Amino acid sequence: MLDDVVFWVLAAVAVAAGIAVFRVDSMARATYALAVSFVAVGLALLLFDLPYLGVVVVLMMVMEMAIMAIYMIMFMGMNPALMPMSMVHGKRAALAVSSLTFGLLAAGALFVPWPSRRAAPAGDLVTSLGQAVMGSKMLVMMTVSAVLFATIVAALVLALPRGRYDRLGEDLQGDDLPGDDQEHRR
Amino acid sequence: MTLQTVLLVAAALFAVGLYGAISQQVVVMVMMGLELMLNAVILAAGAFWWFLSPTPDGQVLLLVVITAMTVEMAMGFAVATLLHRSRQSDMTDMATDLSR
Numbered sequence: 001m002l003d004d005v006v007f008w009v010l011a012a013v014a015v016a017a018g019i020a021v022f023r024v025d026s027m028a029r030a031t032y033a034l035a036v037s038f039v040a041v042g043l044a045l046l047l048f049d050l051p052y053l054g055v056v057v058v059l060m061m062v063m064e065m066a067i068m069a070i071y072m073i074m075f076m077g078m079n080p081a082l083m084p085m086s087m088v089h090g091k092r093a094a095l096a097v098s099s100l101t102f103g104l105l106a107a108g109a110l111f112v113p114w115p116s117r118r119a120a121p122a123g124d125l126v127t128s129l130g131q132a133v134m135g136s137k138m139l140v141m142m143t144v145s146a147v148l149f150a151t152i153v154a155a156l157v158l159a160l161p162r163g164r165y166d167r168l169g170e171d172l173q174g175d176d177l178p179g180d181d182q183e184h185r186r
Numbered sequence: 187m188t189l190q191t192v193l194l195v196a197a198a199l200f201a202v203g204l205y206g207a208i209s210q211q212v213v214v215m216v217m218m219g220l221e222l223m224l225n226a227v228i229l230a231a232g233a234f235w236w237f238l239s240p241t242p243d244g245q246v247l248l249l250v251v252i253t254a255m256t257v258e259m260a261m262g263f264a265v266a267t268l269l270h271r272s273r274q275s276d277m278t279d280m281a282t283d284l285s286r
Contacts, residue, residue, distance in 0.1 A: 007187045011195040014229075018202040018222050027214070034218050037199070041229050047187070048236035053248050057228060060252065064221075064259055071214060071263060087211040089279065094209035102201035109193035114238065121240035132242035133249070140246055144253045151257045155264035161271060 003047055010047075014040035022088075027072045035065035052126045192233035199226035211277050213269065217262040224255045 017037035021030045038061035045054035088094075122128040133141050199222055206219025228251055235244030269281055 004187045007192075011192075014225075015195060015198045015202065018199050018225075021218055021222065022202070022206045022210070022215075027212070030215065030218060034221060037222065038225055041199075041225050044192075044229060045232045048232045049240070050232055050235070050245065050248070053232070053245060053252070056252060060256070067263070068214060068218075071266065087215070087277070088209045089211055091209050094205050097208060098201040098205035101204055102197050105197035105200060106194055109190050109197060114189050117237060118239045119241060121236075122242070125240075125242075125245070128242045129245040129249075132246055137243070137246045140250065144250060147257060148253065151260050155260045158261075158264035159267040 007044060007047055010040045010044045013037075014044070028069055031065050031069045031072070034068075035062055038062075038065075049121060049125055052129060189233055189237040192237075193230055196226040196230035196233070199223075199229065211279055213262070213266045213278060213281075216278060217259065217266075220258055220262070221255065224251065224258070227251055228255075 014037045017033045017040065020033040021037070024030050024033060039058050042054045042056075042058035042061065045057060203219045203222030203224075203226060206222060207216050208219075210216050210219060228248065231244070231248050231251055235248065273280055
């Protein structure tokens with residue numbers, strides 16, 4: 001019973017904060033609203049006996065929203081909390097598509113005959129996750145590691161202002177290469 | 187709290203995120219919409235895991251979804267930085283040529 005009440009409170013907070021992301025009049029408030037929505041979902045995961053993943057979601061999203069707020073200040077050059085904004089396009093079409101999507105997903109959730117639970121949860125769920133990650137699912141985690149490393153490299157390549165041939169600074173930017181100057185020939 | 191009710195909440199979150207991803211013009215706001223959609227996927231996956239098959243495999247799948255969210259955020263910020271540097275803009279309407 002208590003779980004039900006907590007879940008419905010968290011669900012209401014998550015959805016209301018999600019709606020607030022696109023309703024509030026500044027990007028900073030939108031960021032905070034998104035963080036609240038994620039924290040509510042992270043706490044809801046705790047109700048499903050997923051303590052590790054719930055805590056990971058909460059910690060990751062709080063950090064991510066902090067980074068997002070910094071980005072907004074960087075790009076907009078002013079305090080985003082003081083700058084009202086409404087930059088949308090195709091509002092009616094977006095509303096129609098999202099309403100239709102919600103209808104389809106809700107119909108699926110309500111009318112699909114979901115099977116009953118197949119197995120009881122393991123005793124220590126965090127330990128079982130750790131054993132799966134380091135055992136039978138190690139290939140999945142190794143692939144994830146490679147993807148994350150590739151993401152780091154790709155994000156740095158995109159975000160850094162220097163290109164491939166700028167690695168030695170201004171020496172390679174002009175017509176004269178370092179090997180052509182007199183000192184180098186000697 | 188049943189699987190159906192949790193999935194309904196996840197559907198609402200997904201629809202709100204989809205609305206934001208389609209309607210917003212600022213790249214960072216579009217990313218917020220995508221994040222909300224992934225938030226819904228995490229909630230739905232957690233519910234599927236708990237109500238249908240609470241085995242470690244489902245937790246690993248959730249970890250992969252969280253990783254996808256991390257990758258989306260990192261690449262989104264990198265593209266936003268590149269756009270801002272090259273075009274002095276963070277609006278999607280100014281970058282429609284990227285879709286060609």
